[in-house]
Amino acid sequence: MEITININGTDHTADVEPRWLLVDHIRTGAGLTGTHIGCDTTSCGVCTVLVDGTPVKSCTMLAVQADGREVTTVEGLKSADGLHPIQQAFSDEHGLQCGFCTPAMMLVGAALIDENPAPSDDEVRWAISGNLCRCTGYMNIVKAIQAAAAAAASSNGDG
């Protein structure tokens, strides 16, 4: 079945088997391997991408369901202006160790900041509670997302 998904601003048209998962399509079809796979039960969240701006676990969506929609992966975070504030903050605050959960964590963080420019510790923890991390104990991930929110707010002139 032919589908067209806009991934990180570029249309990708492909003929896919209806049963292919979106995550497999992103990784194998589009060749964007920053989106990871960590479980079989929609539990770990390392496959999270943004579909029309909303975090979605791409292991639990079929590629065909994303036809005609906009998908953002970690590879789409950086812009011509450089790193997204969330990327800078994850590095500055040591919000990653092995880095396997990181792309998804950053996307969820970026979506949260879009909705809530100054999330509290609890609000960040709730927002990322669908995403596991086995390395960091979350403390620095929370710090990084809050630091990114502060950086985004100040670059928007209201911080």
Added chain:
Amino acid sequence: MTDTTTTPPEIGGVGHSVKRVEDARLIEGQGNFLDDIALPGMLHMALVRSPVAHARINGIDTDAATAVDGVLAVVTGELMAAHGLAWMPTLSGDTQAVLATDKVRYQGQEVAAVIATDPYAAADGAELVDVDYEMLDAITTPQQSLAEGAALIRDEKEGQTDNLAYTWETGDEAATDAAFAGADRVVSLTTHYPRSHPSPLETCGIVADVNSVTGQATIYMTSQAPHAHRTLFALVAGLPEQNIRIISPDIGGGFGNKVPIYPGYVVATAASLLIGQPVKWVETRTGNLISTGFGRDYYMTGELALTNEGRIQAMRVDMLSDQGAFYSDAQPTRYRAGLFHVCTGSYDFPHAHIKCRGAFTNKAPGGVAYRCSFRITEASYLIERLMQTAADELGIDPAELRLRNFIQPEQFPYETATGFVYDSGDYPTALRKALDAAGYDELRAEQAAARAEGRLVGIGIAHFTEAVGAGPAHTYDIAGLKMIDSAELRVHPTGKAILKLGVKTQGQGHETTFAQIVAEETGIPATDIKVIHGDTDDTPYGLGTYASRSTPVGGAATAMVARKIADKARHIAAHLLEAAPEDIERDADKFHVAGSPDQAVSIQDAAFAAYTNLPEGMEYGLEDVTYYNPPNLTFPYGSYVVVVDVDPETGVWKVRRMVALDDCGVRINPMIVEGQIHGGLTEGFAMSSMQWITFDDDGNCIGSNFMDYLVPTAWETPRFELLETVTPSPHHPIGAKGVGESATVGSPAAFVNAVVDALAHLGVRNIDMPVLPDRVWEAIDSAGG
């Protein structure tokens, strides 16, 4: 914070919180994890696993699977046996089935493998492999396994007449028994440290690329120990070692899970060899949880002999471990229960005796050191839980009881009752500092007031001592390979350097911290040093990263090789300055003649001269390699204080505060050290509160996915307050001790002690991990509270 920095930030030596160089690729999605590797013509493999725990295999029908579009081959045990590969040696001297031929011995055991052109076709094929099982009763506890008349699990093993996997004992039994006979008080605790699983978010996997023309085997593999794995591949598969190249790419967490060699690796390699195309196998999460290296599963009874004043005189331990179907612990050969004998902990007493047995059961094998230096987690848990029990039984405050028994700072180096020689420590200072930060006295007062109102508040303490950095070659080997490690340093003419390591990061930040060690020792800025690791063709030999050995062994090798380079550079500088080498001193980044700091040569100048302008008789170049054989283990320690509120109606407990003081010696990169502690504390919390693998009576694994095997999310995870003291290791070149596992080792007892402390006045002395609300509620209920 204790400041141990000696270099300016531009150089970024030891003590600087240098930002990690690995981050640049990882935050842009440019990491190169195993599953990201795609080779031309690559095939995909799916495993067929046993759905039952114990059964005889009467036949395997592969016709339907072979008929699936895209399926190229179905590999069974019979085919592997034809190549002498149906069984493989384990890291503990046992053998393990690669693909089952006679029986399956645990749920999830590998029975067949389907090779196909894409992963969906491979999975379709695996569904259709039809195995005829003749069911046998499952043995699911080591107690059942060792009972009279139990069926023999390892009936294929010559000379095996029962289900005993090993026995081991250490210490002085007679002296210990005598101390117990004469003791004022004896306190005992029986507890189970449940089976847990490291479950890194990236599962295990391999891309095996065996070129049938050249014989070259390039193996990409999620490996914490690529060099050791290369040697084992050579020995198991009979491939010439120079033709095996193991590349361990970015690793999405290891925690011990990626130390063993798993059947899937062997089958994929054999399939690539037979088919002549690269074969990829990436484990499913369920495959990971039900078949690969678990941790713990020790049933322990510990006893302390004490005086009425609470001075410990001896310790006695009787232990039974559940090994699963094959004895495949990853641990030093000499020690059948790892380093469990560090269980005398932080306390000064003369006698101990430890006796262990391990039993085969119909469960997955593994026994890896899950974020732990070979069973030290269990050991530390037992002694720290016993201290709580003794405090409650003797009516002595648990902090006071520890202070009365601590090894004192002036007693180091201190030889324990089981023969470890602790390198350095100041335990009373550490504990007092942690207690002060927690506000211990106020907390005790609050606890008393709360009890009067019927509220339950608990304060848990744990003071652990770890033994890490295996290890000295006279004592430590795995499968005969001495546990040394290495570093090679090449300084180029422009003064930029490449450091090659025998160890391998899985997120600990080696590419940053090891460069800092070189910066410290040579003055080359850390940002000018590229660290290479994980590729056996391109790095010197080493036993890998686990058991917190990277910093104690690989870090020491790095410091030593950097010193060799710095020394040669000093000789070159002397030549350039026309002075005697003895008169040359080094600042952070310059060599100068003693007393004349203006006459200086930079390390970069010396590097250039190493290729252009050498003193007579000196060999060109500026590179070297060091193999480091550590003189001793290192002994990091810490004092943890946890405060919990327990709801008496539901048994739910919440961590109000977690104060963690760690002393890991000199901190190379404080930011990274703190990150390691955060992660370790979280895993300690996980094991104490929710994370375990259990089985039903038929041997079905409960905990085979992340819906049943609960690992904490950000929502449940407590906030941590970190403290430190710095007591350098006297025998480590830069005084570092290693930290990656400390918090996982030390914290479970602190959490459990806190819950037990909340209920101590009701007479509750123990709740086994995980301390689930229903267990707490039951403890309260049966205590009549």
